Amino acid sequence: MENCKEVVTPIAINCLIDVDEVGQQVDSTKYRGLIGSLLYLTASRPDIQSSVCLCARFQSNPKESHYKATKRILMYLKGTINVGLWFPSDSKITLSGFSDSDYTGSKLDRKNTSGTCHLLGSSLIAWNSKKQARVTLSTIEA
Template sequence: MENAKPTGTPMSPTTTLEDDNKGKSVDETMYRGMIGSLLYLMASRLDIMFSVWRCERFQSAPKESHLTRVKRTIRYLTRTTELGLWYAHSNNFDLKGFSDADFAGDRIDRKSTSGICQLLGNALISWHSKKQNCVSLSTTEA
């Protein structure tokens, strides 16, 4: 990974991560260690949250296709070391919240993903993304 070519995005927009029953297995301990490191970095790098969330689902039986996606996220981090959370001194204490959800975005089980974020002034102070527990039957329900 030291000589890997950096990339501009943590995950390709056309990437679909699914169970890969025919792919070659990789070392679970190594894969879990990489995911654990990325989860730690997510505390200050929410730009990798979605790609890490997609990859962490395959920790019980990772394949080479999943490892390739994790490595792409790491290659993205090597290119964007200057990014992170930054809190400037401000007297703006307006609290704003935003939320969004997709509709049946998971191709495997058709469950939707919801996300929220809160800003204090112009500073991001909280965020969360979660796959919903049930299958939504409409975009309104999602």
């Protein structure tokens, strides 16, 4: 992957990773090792957290499509080698927070994923991402 083409996003915008029943099987030990390494890296690179966790869902039965998605994360990392968490000492101390949700973003179970992040000055101090527990069948139930 040292000579790979660099990409600007860790996962393709129109890519919906789901259970691949007919895809080519890949070595699960190699796939789990790659996912484990990427999960370790998310401590300093929260920008890949969502993509890595999405790929980690398929560790028990990885297919070629899942492996290609993890390779794309590596191509993204190659192009953003100088990106990571940075905590400068001279930043202005203001607390701010942001949130977002992707309504029925999961193709598998139609559940929403929402997330928040909190910044102290220009430094990220807390963030989360959560998939909803239930799906309603109509807006009246909601």
